[in-house]
Amino acid sequence: MDIIEHASGNMRIAELAADGFILTSIEDGTDIAGNLNYQGYDAVIIDKENIAPQFFDLSTRLLGEVAQKFSNFRMRLCIVGDFNELQSISLRDYMIESNKGNHVNFFTDSITALQNIIPAQ
Secondary structure (H helix, E strand, O other), X not given: OEEEEEEEOOEEEEEEEOOOOOEOOHHXXXXXXXXXXXXXXXXXXXXXXXXXXXXXXXXXOHHHHHHHHHHHOOOEEEEEOOOOOOOOHHHHHHHHHHOOOOOEEEEOOHHHHHHHHOOOO
């Protein structure tokens, strides 16, 4: 896993890049949030392709649990990717509600995520 760092003022954002899944469990979420928090990052961007599919099945509770871990570390989690094929109405509703806040957000790409994370200058 590689970290691509983005910074603006005092804000540091980690964009994670990897081949394969880097987020498959609650423990992975805890490790990522804890390690990046320790390194001084304020937010993380993870591509949907690097997250195990069961994460997006709300019945597994993975999404909620991992979101709580990032919240505990006061770190914003941004998931980027194409969500058009989603069939779950519950997940779509979750994404809409999440995007109203600044804790867990879903964007089409990292550029859009960065534009939303970094405060206007």
